[in-house]
Amino acid sequence: MKDDAQAFASSFVAGARRLGIDSGNAAVLYLAAGGGACRTGRYPAGARVRVSTARRTVTALVHLVRADIVPDGEVGLSDLTWQRLGASEGEPVRVRLAPPARSFAFVRSRIFGADLSVEAANAIVGDIAAGLYSDIEIAAFITACAGRPLKVEETFALTGAMVQAGTRLEWPAAPVVDKHCVGGLPGNRTTLLIVPIVAACGLTIPKTSSRSITSPAGTADAMETLAPVDLDTERMRRVVEQEGGCIVWGGAVNLSPADDVLIRISRPLDFDGEAAMVASVLSKKLAAGSTHVLIDIPVGPSAKVRSQAAAESLVRLFQAVGQAYGLTIRTVISDGSQPVGRGIGPALEALDALAVLRNERDAPADLRTRALTLAGHVLELGGKAAAGEGFALARATLESGAALRKFEAICAAQGGMRVPEVGAFRHDVLARRAGYVAAIDNRRLARVAKLAGAPKDAGAGVLFLAPVGRTVKAGGPLYTIHAASAGTLSEAVAYAATHPDIIAIVEDE
Amino acid sequence: MKDDAQAFASSFVAGARRLGIDSGNAAVLYLAAGGGACRTGRYPAGARVRVSTARRTVTALVHLVRADIVPDGEVGLSDLTWQRLGASEGEPVRVRLAPPARSFAFVRSRIFGADLSVEAANAIVGDIAAGLYSDIEIAAFITACAGRPLKVEETFALTGAMVQAGTRLEWPAAPVVDKHCVGGLPGNRTTLLIVPIVAACGLTIPKTSSRSITSPAGTADAMETLAPVDLDTERMRRVVEQEGGCIVWGGAVNLSPADDVLIRISRPLDFDGEAAMVASVLSKKLAAGSTHVLIDIPVGPSAKVRSQAAAESLVRLFQAVGQAYGLTIRTVISDGSQPVGRGIGPALEALDALAVLRNERDAPADLRTRALTLAGHVLELGGKAAAGEGFALARATLESGAALRKFEAICAAQGGMRVPEVGAFRHDVLARRAGYVAAIDNRRLARVAKLAGAPKDAGAGVLFLAPVGRTVKAGGPLYTIHAASAGTLSEAVAYAATHPDIIAIVEDE
Structure with missing residues (x-):
């Protein structure tokens, strides 16, 4: 829909009021039906508006409510609008109609056969991160990238655009290592073991993890039963500078904000796009400042990757795009046929990891072996062990108690270690x-x-x-x-x- | 996302309360945060639920509100949820989690290269009409049909599915004629002239029209300044049986409910899909029981169809799909370079049409000529005039005053004629x-x-x-x-x- 810039120029100012409505992933602005703004006819229910304080702007959807919920001269904010805007009660906010995102022309071009150029990817992803796309526009973009899969060059462009749209961390010395597991096996909490082993050996590993979306636990959920994970970028930096590693929640550090938005829409659509996965993973690693990355790809009938052929195709794409950005990538295709360890759920998974770190006799052997194998690869990748000697170094670091001490130090640096409690x-x-x-x-x-x-x-x-x-x-x-x-x-x-x-x-x- | 049928089995019952919130095109169910339903964790903000009375079921999105807005034991309904459900204040409604639409697997297949079969089209469109698709799923379907255009057979399948998903009218005698104009020129209200001319000549023309979505007026908006247009199917039938024709709002008669949903999502995406347009138009004509249809395609730089080649391609698709359903179709490619008549806006456009019907000396000549031309085609198509003689019959019907009398009779049958009032x-x-x-x-x-x-x-x-x-x-x-x-x-x-x-x-x- 083409329209005039001028139509989006007029605006009004009103006091912000938090209504205590959780509208899920939709940011909503509540206007009084029959109030002044509503009478202009410019802001019908469903209209997309930009709401601004002096500091920040967010895009929201208009819902109209009775005057007893929002008095005239005020606008109501849903929890998400409130949070994103960082407004305070009664603070004046400016409201104007949101112009359509210009970059959507690039989405249309991709749908009708053009490749996704670097310019197009930057424009689209930048607008998505700025909240200028509606959910249906995002769904159209995701669908456009699913039907005719992105080529390597396009995946490269998308990855770079996602890095550019967020914060990018830098670290004083290379190598900066990381590991990522594609597609969750229940209980697979190797991160809680790999980070302390690798950091204890002197490598830098600034690990960000996700919370569960549909699974019983994400790594950040399990770690949170042991220490705080909601660190901002500055606190994360201090932990890593002090201890060489961290395990924090990625959502708090804004490394790839467009990726979070894309995941929210693509997950319910369930298009398993290889390119989208590679762009998502590598953009977060690049944003975290990593130079050497280990990718673990479990293959099994109920894992995300279900065949050896699919795993090998994924490996090629990870390598090609990673190389183009100067990342050193090693991939491991592993067994994804059953849960790892014994616990499924945040505290139970944390206790499994703790038992391994403490070298307890009945600690889950499969989790231990898997973690040592992956940690060994990371140690070799980061130059701390010669080829084939990583596993032994990892095992020695675990058995000596050095990994446990490092894990305790990381927990302390993140805000204090605590004891996971299991449901009674x-x-x-x-x-x-x-x-x-x-x-x-x-x-x-x-x-x-x-x-x-x-x-x-x-x-x-x-x-x-x-x-x-x-x-x-x-x-x-x-x-x-x-x-x-x-x-x-x-x-x-x-x-x-x-x-x-x-x-x-x-x-x- | 695969999940167990069982997870969608449990439900709860609560009293319905209309909150007076207009949430636009999103049907919302408001639950008290901290209330019983909310505490089960089954209904987080953003969850999709099915809400049922004994008579009807609708799909809605959960928003969580403070207990002073919705007391425990009740659920709040947005205006749209309320309207669609037809609930009464305090009536018990049952709420359960909405299962994902199974037919989305067909959407995924089309994205990944399969053609849209009759089975797939029926399943998808049926679920869309039943409210089982979220907006992002609908956007994915629309995008899937835009990038790799639908073939003739697929357009045929989509058209049939859209007819099947709604009400279908039947009329005692053929031919039943209709006309449709593709893509609005401002002021182009020929329908208000063609219907009375054609009906006065003895043809059956059960015309449904749309309201404006983004334009200054739709035909239904202009007609509404002259007579009521919100007729249900039964009243529409009585008007047509009595007068041979009607001009009513299509939204009230549920002829192609899936089309209304698709238009709501496709319009902001602005993918001008030829196939989607043909399926949309022909499904409504088939549902209205038409046998002979005239399609007017204005071509101009700011019309919907911008080149002669595009118009000709559209003509071929209309003919192919129409023929497959046994429709007789005639197409006219007309001048779309400027507004038609003098008025732009509901009452002003109605007054233009009235001036033509009344044979006033300064009635807009371009509107008159265009309407007579199209009415002439319809008269030939319906067998009331030999080839090349339709225009003369239309003109005679207009000049004799028969068209005006028929228009007044139609207005009276629709609920009473009134005088359009122009802004002071x-x-x-x-x-x-x-x-x-x-x-x-x-x-x-x-x-x-x-x-x-x-x-x-x-x-x-x-x-x-x-x-x-x-x-x-x-x-x-x-x-x-x-x-x-x-x-x-x-x-x-x-x-x-x-x-x-x-x-x-x-x-x-």
Whole structure:
């Protein structure tokens, strides 16, 4: 829709009022129906407006409300609008109609066959990060990039644009290492082990992690049961300068704000775009100032990457785009067939990692081996170990207690270490017959943990006791459900009872 | 995102309360933050839920509000949710999580290269009409159909699916005629003339028209200044059975509900998909029970169709899809270079049409000629005139007063004829120099009418006095702005003053 610049010039000023409405991911501005602004006809319900204080501007959608909710001379802000704007109660804000994002012409060009140039990518991603795109425009962009997959040059352009749109960290000395795991296996908290091992060996590893969106726990959720993770860029920098590493929540440091917006729209659409994944991961690593990155790609029937061929294609794209930006990238294709460790849920996963760091005898061996393998690769990549000697150095660092001490120091630097608490309400799910474990339904096991309350209740989740190949007795424990309340426990137990095949047991012949 | 059917099974019941919040095109359900439903964690802000009375179900988005806005035990409904559900104050409604639309797998297939089959089109369009798609899913579908244009067979499938998803009218006798104009020229209200001429000659023409979305007036807006247009299907049927024709608002008769949803999302994206246009138009004609359809395609630099080649391609698609459904289609490519008639705005356009019907000496000749030409085509198409004799029959019907009498009868049958009232505040825009009119900026002229208040103020708009080729004196009138208030008048006048080239005048040599 073309329109005149002038039509967007007029504006009005009103006092900001926080209404206490959580409108989810939509930033909303509430105008009084029949009030002065509304009577001009310029701001109908659904209109997109820019709301500004002297310091900041955000884009919001207009909803019209009765005058008893928003008095004339004021405008109501939803929680998200309030937060993004950083307004204070009664502060005057200026409201004007949001002009359409000019860069959408580039989206249209891509849809109709043009490649995504560096200029186009910068314009689109910059406007997305500035909040100028509506959700449907973002969905159109994502769809445009899914049907006709982005070429390597286009993925390169998108990655660079995403870095440019956010904060970029710099560190005094190279190498700066990082690791990333593509596609979550439940319980796969190797980051909590790799960071202290690698930092204890003298490498710099400024790790940002995500919170769960659909899974029972993200790495940031698990770490949060051990130490604060909501550090801003300055505090993160101080932790890394002091300890060589950190494990913080990426959402607080604004490394790739456009990526967060794109993920919010692309996840429900569920287009598994290889290029989008590579751009998302590498833009965050580049923004974090990394120079050497290890990418772990678990392959399995219920993992994000389901075949060896898909994994190899992903490896090629990671290498090509990474090289173009001067990143040294190593990729590992790993087993993604079952959960890692025993805990599923923030506190339970944190306790698994802690048991490994403390060299406890019954610490989960699979988590330990996986973490040492990946840490070994990072140590080799960062020049701390010769080829093939990384694993041994990682193991020595763990066994000597150096990794545990480094982890405690990082927690202290992030604001103080604490003890994860597991939900007090528990229930054992037992084997209905004897036999050996033939397969695990990861997706449904994660569902049990979520019904029990994870990740919202940090102590809720599942303690998983029957890995593939394990022989079990009839009546023996398969997994334990933990919850913070009797209500959530019973929901998880009921689901588990109606899905006895989450752990498939085959009778011995 | 795959998930278990079971997760969508649980639900709760609460009393419905209308909050008086107009959330635009988003249907919203307001839950009390901290209330019982909210505490289950099942209904976070942004969740998609299905809300049901015993009679109807709608899909809505969850927003969380303070308990003083929605008491526990109740749920708040936005205006749209309220309207669609047809609930009454305090009526118990059941709320459950909306399952993802299964048919979205077909959208994904189309994105990744598959054609849109009849099965896929029916599933997608049925779910869209049922409110199961979120805006971003609809945007993905529209984008998927834009980049790799739909083939004829796919357009056929989409058209049929759109008819199937709504009400379909049937009429006792064929032919049932209709006309449609692709892409609005300001002031182009030929429908108000063609329907009475054609009906007076004995043809059946059950015409549904749209309201303005972005223009100063839709045909339904102009007709509404003369008679009620919000007729439901039953009343529309009675009018047509009695008078042979009607001019009603299509939004009230639910002929192609999916089309209304698609237009709401596709319009801001501005993808001019030929196939989407053909499916949209023909689905409404098929649903209205038409057998013979005239399509008018104005071509001009600021019309929807901008080149002869584009018009011809559109003609071929209309013919191919129409034939497949047994429709007889005639197309006319017409001049789309400037406004038609003198009025721009609901009442002003209605007055133009009335002047033609009344055979007034100064009635706009261009509107009259255009309407007679198109009515002549419809009369030939419907078998009331031999080839080449339609125009003469249309003219005779107009000049005899039969068309005026039929129009008055239709207005009476629709609920009573009334007199359009023009806004009392007016301002003449004058020529700054002498010369002849070389060009009109239709888009900006429409903007003046909208700033003056059209279509919301039915009497507001522009009376346009200087068509291309007209010789004007310095200080002579170019157009008159009408408004309902001094405030809106001054906004339109200010815009007109800063855009003197809306009417481009070239001095005589």
